Amino acid sequence: MSYFSRPPSSAVKIVKPPSNGDEVGVKNGQSSTSSATTTPRKDTTQRQCRNIVIYGRCKYQDKGCIYYHPPTTPEAPATPPPPTSGGNRPESPIISGALTAQALNAPVFIPKAASTIAASLASSPPASHSRPSTSDDPFAQRDNQWPEYEEDQYENGQMDSLTSQMGELGASYYDDGSYDGHYSGEYDSAAYFATASAPVFMHQPLNYHLYTPTSYPDFVASTTSTHFVPPSAELRQMMQERSEVVRGIAAPGLNLPEELQGYHTLVPLEISGASVERRKFGSWYSTVYRAIKASDGLPYILRRIENYRLTHPSAFAPVEFWSNLKHPSIVGVKEAFTTRSFDDNSLVVVYAYHPNARTLFDVHLKQSKPPPGTPPSTTPSNVTFSPRGGRFQSPTSTFSPQQPSQQQSGLLVGQQPPPISERTMWSYIVQIAGAIKRVHDAGHAVRCMDTTKILLTSQNRIRISACGTMDILMHDTPQDIHLLQQEDLSQFGRLIFALCCGNPGASVGPHFQKSIDHILRFYGQEMKSLALWLISKATVKSIDSVLDSVRHHVLQEQEDALSAVDRLQHELQGELENARLVRLMTKFGFINERPEFAREPRWSETGDRYIIKLFRDYVFHQVDEHGNPVLDMSHVLECLNKLDAGTDEKLMLVARDEQSCLVVSYKDVKMCMEGAFSDLAKAAISSNAAYKHR
Ligand SMILES: Nc1ncnc2c1ncn2[C@@H]1O[C@H](COP(=O)(O)OP(=O)(O)OP(=O)(O)O)[C@@H](O)[C@H]1O
Numbered sequence: 271m272s273y274f275s276r277p278p279s280s281a282v283k284i285v286k287p288p289s290n291g292d293e294v295g296v297k298n299g300q301s302s303t304s305s306a307t308t309t310p311r312k313d314t315t316q317r318q319c320r321n322i323v324i325y326g327r328c329k330y331q332d333k334g335c336i337y338y339h340p341p342t343t344p345e346a347p348a349t350p351p352p353p354t355s356g357g358n359r360p361e362s363p364i365i366s367g368a369l370t371a372q373a374l375n376a377p378v379f380i381p382k383a384a385s386t387i388a389a390s391l392a393s394s395p396p397a398s399h400s401r402p403s404t405s406d407d408p409f410a411q412r413d414n415q416w417p418e419y420e421e422d423q424y425e426n427g428q429m430d431s432l433t434s435q436m437g438e439l440g441a442s443y444y445d446d447g448s449y450d451g452h453y454s455g456e457y458d459s460a461a462y463f464a465t466a467s468a469p470v471f472m473h474q475p476l477n478y479h480l481y482t483p484t485s486y487p488d489f490v491a492s493t494t495s496t497h498f499v500p501p502s503a504e505l506r507q508m509m510q511e512r513s514e515v516v517r518g519i520a521a522p523g524l525n526l527p528e529e530l531q532g533y534h535t536l537v538p539l540e541i542s543g544a545s546v547e548r549r550k551f552g553s554w555y556s557t558v559y560r561a562i563k564a565s566d567g568l569p570y571i572l573r574r575i576e577n578y579r580l581t582h583p584s585a586f587a588p589v590e591f592w593s594n595l596k597h598p599s600i601v602g603v604k605e606a607f608t609t610r611s612f613d614d615n616s617l618v619v620v621y622a623y624h625p626n627a628r629t630l631f632d633v634h635l636k637q638s639k640p641p642p643g644t645p646p647s648t649t650p651s652n653v654t655f656s657p658r659g660g661r662f663q664s665p666t667s668t669f670s671p672q673q674p675s676q677q678q679s680g681l682l683v684g685q686q687p688p689p690i691s692e693r694t695m696w697s698y699i700v701q702i703a704g705a706i707k708r709v710h711d712a713g714h715a716v717r718c719m720d721t722t723k724i725l726l727t728s729q730n731r732i733r734i735s736a737c738g739t740m741d742i743l744m745h746d747t748p749q750d751i752h753l754l755q756q757e758d759l760s761q762f763g764r765l766i767f768a769l770c771c772g773n774p775g776a777s778v779g780p781h782f783q784k785s786i787d788h789i790l791r792f793y794g795q796e797m798k799s800l801a802l803w804l805i806s807k808a809t810v811k812s813i814d815s816v817l818d819s820v821r822h823h824v825l826q827e828q829e830d831a832l833s834a835v836d837r838l839q840h841e842l843q844g845e846l847e848n849a850r851l852v853r854l855m856t857k858f859g860f861i862n863e864r865p866e867f868a869r870e871p872r873w874s875e876t877g878d879r880y881i882i883k884l885f886r887d888y889v890f891h892q893v894d895e896h897g898n899p900v901l902d903m904s905h906v907l908e909c910l911n912k913l914d915a916g917t918d919e920k921l922m923l924v925a926r927d928e929q930s931c932l933v934v935s936y937k938d939v940k941m942c943m944e945g946a947f948s949d950l951a952k953a954a955i956s957s958n959a960a961y962k963h964r
Pocket residue numbers: 539540548549550551556557558571601621622623624625626627628629631632722723725735736
């Protein structure tokens with residue numbers, strides 16, 4: 271996601287934490303460092319011996335071990351301070367400018383798990399087995415580089431017990447009992463991870479940050495349009511509009527029924543009124559509404575056939591076939607019923623709803639000028655749809671067919687370009703042929719294949735929209751299925767003529783020869799032959815012959831469809847990041863500003879959880895030098911991602927009164943968050959359990 275590729279931003283300067291007594295302070299917004307020397311932490315004599323951390327002693331202490339061994343006396347040494355009670359703790363915490371001394375006496379930030387485990391390890395004797403190293407241990411490599419480790423000091427059982435203890439203790443990572451009033455200084459991040467933090471982080475459901483990065487951009491081009499998927503930004507805009515459209519409501523005064531057969535909130539998807547010329551569906555007028563089904567809260571399409579009188583319930587028999595038929599190029603059928611809710615006898619067939627779908631007629635034929643010599647279309651062209659009616663269309667983002675330029679098609683200036691590109695035409699043909707094949711193979715006929723009954727539901731994706739309705743309407747006049755299937759193929763031919771020529775009547779009357787010339791000129795011999803063969807009455811046709819003849823276009827279609835799957839998976843990959851951030855923000859929401867924490871010392875300025883409070887301010891409440899809020903989304907995303915990953919990067923958190931600051935790593939903040947959240951979760955679980963036992 272582009273969100274994550276922004277340059278790092280930070281309104282508060284992140285300073286390197288002091289080591290061994292360095293003091294960093296912030297007073298009145300100014301940061302200062304009181305010690306000039308900054309010794310490199312790694313591989314110096316100041317680095318604490320890990321044997322002390324783990325075992326409480328180092329048998330090489332007086333035999334040449336070059337690492338720091340804290341004195342065993344209880345008096346706190348000047349520098350560097352020892353780990354307390356075997357605990358290993360971050361290098362970060364409390365460093366304040368004006369309040370340094372006070373802060374140093376603050377309750378210490380020691381994970382209970384770390385201290386418990388270290389204590390238990392210290393009490394168990396070192397054994398002579400080699401250390402188990404698992405391939406999924408991200409720190410294994412670093413561990414192996416540590417010179418002071420004696421391989422044979424590790425024992426399988428010891429490590430297992432450590433892991434299991436961590437598992438048990440993870441839920442209560444912090445504990446008041448872990449405070450000892452001291453601030454322990456040196457922190458070895460690798461050691462810290464290897465012992466305390468790694469198992470705790472395993473409590474996360476998954477390391478979602480590992481999902482990125484996704485494909486190399488050249489392999490999955492998200493900024494260019496592919497046959498079925500528009501560029502990323504347009505795709506998102508399209509989806510956004512779809513979800514907006516679903517929430518549209520009908521204009522007042524339409525006098526629609528409040529509820530019918532469990533559907534409510536009806537919104538007409540086509541305009542009606544005295545000035546609007548209506549086409550008939552067979553011998554009936556029909557109106558299409560979007561409605562919400564009360565039982566599942568989802569939107570559906572209700573195709574209402576006005577003034578239909580059901581003669582026998584067996585008329586609904588075809589609905590069972592259509593509702594079981596699932597095909598990507600056929601709009602799904604859900605159910606059918608009759609109703610008197612519209613003050614007449616209406617038949618209603620319920621279909622799947624495809625937000626912002628438009629008929630091929632609306633997309634390709636309504637706006638396009640008819641080829642020379644054709645009569646004007648009888649459809650009103652100045653009709654606009656209101657967003658409230660659910661037909662929200664933005665000129666920038668609705669999917670539109672790819673139009674070849676005049677230059678590409680070799681047209682002379684002034685010639686009429688075809689409304690649809692050749693590639694798109696073949697794509698439509700393959701999709702419709704696939705749908706027909708499925709229906710014919712099942713022993714049925716489609717019976718509704720003109721440009722007003724085929725929907726464009728996304729870029730170059732079409733679906734036949736009114737299947738089943740004609741079967742119900744014509745139930746009384748049974749027809750030979752073979753003839754109906756032949757009629758399907760003839761309709762298919764007429765559809766090709768209409769779309770190629772931009773005129774619904776292109777295959778009949780005086781325009782016929784001109785239409786053939788037009789198809790030959792703009793789409794070639796193959797298209798012309800197919801269209802002519804389909805409308806011819808001389809031969810017995812079959813959909814298999816059609817598919818055979820367009821084999822190479824089917825292959826092209828399949829490749830484009832597979833590329834679309836790759837593209838959409840790529841997009842989905844990016845969306846996972848959003849879900850991850852929402853989870854993180856939700857945790858924040860659960861933790862922050864809980865009234866029950868108001869008087870808790872751990873959340874006060876000297877408590878370990880104070881970090882979370884300050885981090886929240888750091889992420890969300892930054893202000894500029896004039897005190898104006900900084901609303902920098904990239905800063906928020908960057909901070910949250912680093913928090914989620916638990917990076918070692920340091921950040922400086924400034925108290926609200928600007929009198930003190932903390933330098934912590936994201937890893938520290940993450941651990942605090944995990945601890946606080948675990949406590950909440952534990953309390954929630956125990957209260958649930960108590961409730962159940964009542
Ligand atoms: N399943 C569907 N999902 C979303 N919108 C649909 C669906 N079916 C139809 N529509 C919308 O409803 C509108 C009306 O559909 P209809 O099939 O009546 O087309 P029409 O162009 O009005 O044809 P006619 O003039 O024959 O009624 C269409 O323009 C289409 O945008």
